[in-house]
Each structure stands twice: as C-alpha cells, then as structure tokens.
Amino acid sequence: MLSCVLKNDRYEIKLPALTFGAADFQRHDNDEEYFKFLDRYVELGGWCIDTARVYCDWLEDGHNASEGVIGRWIKSRNCRDKVVIATKGGHPEMGSKQARLSRDELTKDLNESLECLQTDYIDIYFLHRDDVTVPVEEIMPVLNDFYQSGKIHFIGVSNWTTARIEAANKFAAENSMEPIRVSQINYSLAHASAETLGDDTLVCMDTKEYSWYRRNNFPVMAFSPQAKGFFAKLAKGDAANNLPEGQYATTANLAKLAKVKQITKKTGMTPAVVPLGYLNSQPFFVSSVFAVTKMWQLEEDMCAQDLIYDEKTLAFMENKI
Secondary structure, eight states: OOEEEEEOSSOEEEEESEEEEOTTOOOSSOHHHHHHHHHHHHHTTOOEEEOOTTTTTTSTTOTTHHHHHHHHHHHHHTOGGGSEEEEEEOOOOTTOOOOOOSHHHHHHHHHHHHHHHTOSOEEEEEEOSOOTTSOHHHHHHHHHHHHHHTSEEEEEEESOOHHHHHHHHHHHHHTTOOOEEEEEEEOOSSOOOHHHHTOTTOOBOOHHHHHHHHHHTOOEEEESTTGGGHHHHHHTTOOGGGSGGGGGOOHHHHHHHHHHHHHHHHHOOOTTTHHHHHHHTSSSOEEEEEOOSSHHHHHHHGGGTTOOOOHHHHHHHTTOO
C-alpha cells in the first residue's frame, strides 16, 4: 500500500493511503460485527484507524461507542504495536459551537480517549475543530506538553486553515516545540464548501489550501473522500435531490461524475474506488479516511490502496480537458 512516513525526534510511523474511519461504530453491543471490519481491514493490508472522542455523541446511547470498540478490539487482538491509532479531541459539545480548546478541556478529552482506547499513547492526536479567537500561543504549549509526556506521538489538526497551521508551526519552531505534522480536511474529487455542507466549522480543500499543501508537501488525511457516496450512488442512477449527497450535486461535480463513469467503463474500477485513486495521485501525500457499513464496501475500497492515475487522467477528472 502507498504510504508516508511521519517522523520526529522521538517517534516514527507510516500512514497508509487508506485509513479506516470508525465513526459508524455506533453501538456498544455489536463488537462481533465491528471486529470483523477491523480484522478484514488489517488482513487486506491496512493499519491506521481513525476515531474521535465526540463519535458517536449524536446518538442517545452513543457516547464512547467508537473509541470503545477500538479499545476492546486492540485488547482482544493484542495488536497495539501493529496499528496506528488517530483520535481527536476539543470538539464543541453537541448542539454548540463553543470552543473547547482550553488546557483543562483538552486534557480531559485526551485522558478519556486513552482510557477508552485502552492504551497509554495515541499515535496521532488531532484537535477536532479550531477557534481562531484562541491564539496558537495558547494552544501549542498544551499539545507540546502532551507530546513531551509521551501520551501523544504526533500532533494533528482537523478543520484548521493552512494559515492557522502555518502560524502555529512558526510559533512552535520559535519555541522549540513539537509542530503540527498532519492535517485532516474535507477533500474529495467532488468539491464541497463549508457553506454547501451547512457547517461553518468545517474546512474544505480549495485552491488556496491546495497550493499551501502542495508547496509545503504537507500530509493530509482526507475525510469524506468519496463525497458521502456521491459518485457510487449517483452512478447507479439515484436522484441527487433525494440523497444527502445532493449537497455535492453542483454542475461541476456532476460533470466529474460523468468523467468517473467513463473511467469506470474503461478500467473496470468502481465509481467508489476512482475518487480514492484520485486522492492517491496528488503531489502531496493523502490518506483517505473511508467509512463503510458493509463488508463488500470495505473490500471494494481496499482495491484502491495502490491505485494512481497519470496527470492526463487527473486533468480529465477535474474537467480541465
């Protein structure tokens, strides 16, 4: 599988092109089924699992569900040293946009994640949301202390603009602190924006962000890499206005869908897999955080782990030729 090495003064890990996203691990009584997904992902060559403290707090009995499954699976399989675990903290409480980036709040989230995941360290710890009114000078010392303690091995941020990442890393460099080394962002062949997705706390890939990632060769973990099924479902003939994925159904994205259908017909790759290959082919490393609810979806998606397209095909997908 395509991969990228993250390295600092203390630790080194590899990120795969395909990361298993565990936001759909929503039940406390379904370990047998969830373990099958994780086992199969590893069997097929994967080794990075992405979760978050806030998953699945939107459900009545969802608190701790996602991290809890992963923790029990790690213990059951005795595989902590064989997998990379990424989790996230600092998300606002459900129904609120109030920042939770104080030392006390982040410490609480991290310690609860460690307990739930049944581990004494997190490979990559992400801040789940940003609040630009909180100076990076307040945030980075907290994350650096987590790193120095050994509780986290790498610092990441989710839904941060590149301007904030650059400011944070400038401060870290000036103060001999561990910098941010990876970013999670909404990124897919189907373009989206915080406005079209209806959530102004999200940051989506656009021309400005892309230029920075490319210029700095900065690794990305892309969430919603398949645009919530936009390509897979609409390629089957489902009506865009009848799907949540309708938020992606712009003129430009529908034109990209037509291109994906042509590539599918020519190569035999499915409409779900082609967008993953697109992200594999970027000039900076991208790990696609994909989620599934059925085993055949997992096996289908893992076909993309070494898929790369040439520049002409990428331009074709992007409606440039």
